[in-house]
Amino acid sequence: MNSLSKPRNWEKYFWPVLAAALLFAIWHYCVVWTGTNIFPSPLDVEKGMAELLHKGVLWDDIEDSVRRVAVGFGAAAVTGIPLGLTLGLYPAANQMVNPVLQILRPISPIAWIPIAIILFGVGDRAAVFLIFLGAFFPIVLACVSGVSSVPSIFQRTGRNFGLSSTQLLARVVFPAALPQILIGLRIALGIAWVVVVAAEMIAVESGLGYLVIDSRNSGKRYDLVIAAMLLIGVIGLILDLGFRSLEGLPSVRWGFRHES
Amino acid sequence: MSLTNAANTPAVAAMKLRAEQLCVAFERDSKSVSVLEDITFDISDGEFICIVGRSGCGKSTLLNVLAGFLAPTSGSVIIDGEPVHGPDPRRILVFQEHGVFPWLTVEGNIGFGLSKLPRAEREHRVAHYVQMIGLQGFERTYPSDLSGGMKQRLQVARALAVNPDILYLDEAFGALDSITRLAMRKELLRIWQTERRTIIFVTHDIDEAVQLADRVVVLSSNPARIEDILTIDIRRPRNISSPHYLELRDKLLEQIGQAYTV
Ligand SMILES: Nc1ncnc2c1ncn2[C@@H]1O[C@H](COP(=O)(O)OP(=O)(O)OP(=O)(O)O)[C@@H](O)[C@H]1O
Numbered sequence: 001m002n003s004l005s006k007p008r009n010w011e012k013y014f015w016p017v018l019a020a021a022l023l024f025a026i027w028h029y030c031v032v033w034t035g036t037n038i039f040p041s042p043l044d045v046e047k048g049m050a051e052l053l054h055k056g057v058l059w060d061d062i063e064d065s066v067r068r069v070a071v072g073f074g075a076a077a078v079t080g081i082p083l084g085l086t087l088g089l090y091p092a093a094n095q096m097v098n099p100v101l102q103i104l105r106p107i108s109p110i111a112w113i114p115i116a117i118i119l120f121g122v123g124d125r126a127a128v129f130l131i132f133l134g135a136f137f138p139i140v141l142a143c144v145s146g147v148s149s150v151p152s153i154f155q156r157t158g159r160n161f162g163l164s165s166t167q168l169l170a171r172v173v174f175p176a177a178l179p180q181i182l183i184g185l186r187i188a189l190g191i192a193w194v195v196v197v198a199a200e201m202i203a204v205e206s207g208l209g210y211l212v213i214d215s216r217n218s219g220k221r222y223d224l225v226i227a228a229m230l231l232i233g234v235i236g237l238i239l240d241l242g243f244r245s246l247e248g249l250p251s252v253r254w255g256f257r258h259e260s
Numbered sequence: 261m262s263l264t265n266a267a268n269t270p271a272v273a274a275m276k277l278r279a280e281q282l283c284v285a286f287e288r289d290s291k292s293v294s295v296l297e298d299i300t301f302d303i304s305d306g307e308f309i310c311i312v313g314r315s316g317c318g319k320s321t322l323l324n325v326l327a328g329f330l331a332p333t334s335g336s337v338i339i340d341g342e343p344v345h346g347p348d349p350r351r352i353l354v355f356q357e358h359g360v361f362p363w364l365t366v367e368g369n370i371g372f373g374l375s376k377l378p379r380a381e382r383e384h385r386v387a388h389y390v391q392m393i394g395l396q397g398f399e400r401t402y403p404s405d406l407s408g409g410m411k412q413r414l415q416v417a418r419a420l421a422v423n424p425d426i427l428y429l430d431e432a433f434g435a436l437d438s439i440t441r442l443a444m445r446k447e448l449l450r451i452w453q454t455e456r457r458t459i460i461f462v463t464h465d466i467d468e469a470v471q472l473a474d475r476v477v478v479l480s481s482n483p484a485r486i487e488d489i490l491t492i493d494i495r496r497p498r499n500i501s502s503p504h505y506l507e508l509r510d511k512l513l514e515q516i517g518q519a520y521t522v
């Protein structure tokens with residue numbers, strides 16, 4: 001197949017579906033061949049999934065997880081974007097704060113769990129705090145690098161047309177940095193989704209992460225564990241696709257390489 | 261310095277810009293290197309000036325000083341009798357390329373400097389300049405879907421839309437192919453003749469300078485001084501194969517230190 005030619009429509013779906021089917025087949029036969037009765041086969045998982053849907057708690061768990069991510073990620077965006085823009089605009093301030101950011105950034109939010117529990121107790125707020133931490137740093141850093149890589153030509157043009165510094169920020173620097181900021185937000189959202197599951201396994205008693213750990217603890221229901229894991233994957237994918245669709249907006253499209 | 265080009269410019273033009281003993285030095289390896297030295301000239305209102313010189317001689321630096329983006333080490337720039345202290349919407353600098361805002365449409369770019377105007381007037385002006393640069397039908401198009409020449413025209417239109425007295429162009433057509441460049445020159449001359457702005461045009465293309473300018477400022481290199489200021493006394497529209505044209509071109513080439521055989 002010529003790599004320049006557009007894949008035909010059926011091919012776009014055929015290969016991914018084939019790959020997934022292969023994986024399920026391998027999984028199925030591994031379970032059959034080894035004769036394990038702990039590890040569930042795809043069919044068991046499918047039954048488990050149906051059971052979860054019937055019991056009705058599943059929707060509450062999904063809602064709890066998504067709500068925590070929305071709040072934690074939202075708070076990180078609302079605080080991280082202004083901070084990142086400011087640091088990008090004032091290199092002196094950035095030099096002061098950057099070492100602290102660089103030390104805090106590599107600490108996994110999971111390591112913060114004990115502190116989150118001391119501060120907020122076991123509950124929603126602890127989980128939201130952890131998500132906030134996970135999302136905050138990538139957002140700040142994306143804003144800093146987005147702003148500092150705005151071509152000086154744009155800034156000079158803005159000043160040439162008589163913009164004040166707030167106007168320059170709103171009408172030149174922010175839109176010029178927006179594609180990079182969006183990339184940072186997308187990465188942060190992915191991290192937030194990873195963190196919420198981990199947080200829910202320890203710091204709260206609801207949500208998809210709790211579903212995973214609870215299915216194991218109360219009766220070793222590995223079919224439910226894997227059903228929940230697959231759901232986590234699918235919802236994460238949906239969130240990411242939703243966010244990616246923002247990259248197609250006309251005023252940011254220029255900042256992304258896109259295959260047409 | 262009077263103009264001999266009576267066909268195109270008013271007989272007596274007011275002085276618009278004066279550069280007075282401009283010197284610019286940059287720090288390089290903790291040494292001060294002089295880039296511009298003792299640059300002095302006058303430009304009349306409505307004049308079309310080209311600045312030529314070898315690559316790296318300091319043309320962009322000079323333009324940045326004239327536009328107020330860079331403070332000279334010594335000397336001053338005086339426009340309409342007042343010293344220049346910074347950039348100003350009354351004089352717009354057009355860059356070589358990548359100067360249009362990719363997050364705005366053609367309309368958004370042209371209207372960028374017009375946010376203070378009432379909406380109706382802004383739309384009227386935008387429409388006028390869309391027409392002038394021949395981008396009708398592309399009003400809602402983003403720059404990533406425009407050709408290089410269209411983007412360059414757009415940048416010029418965005419500058420013209422705020423009604424500046426002076427337009428500085430820094431190798432504004434340098435990134436374009438020769439056919440587009442020729443078209444852009446005609447376009448610029450037409451705009452200049454209808455709108456009567458002062459234009460200061462930096463180029464390293466001698467032909468471009470002789471085709472466009474009322475006067476050509478020739479800079480030497482290391483550091484840049486004024487080598488000569490040459491008046492192009494050819495009537496417009498200019499015949500670019502007339503003996504006088506060739507004579508002036510050869511003279512410029514010689515001054516820049518290039519032989520005119522290849
Ligand atoms: N900010 C700066 N700091 C130090 N040196 C500089 C700076 N800007 C320009 N220079 C130096 O000044 C000299 C002139 O640069 P300038 O960009 O004005 O040249 P130019 O004539 O526009 O060249 P070109 O035709 O290639 O665009 C160069 O030697 C360059 O290295």
Ligand SMILES: [Mg+2]
Nearest residue numbers: 319320321430
């Ligand atoms: Mg230059």
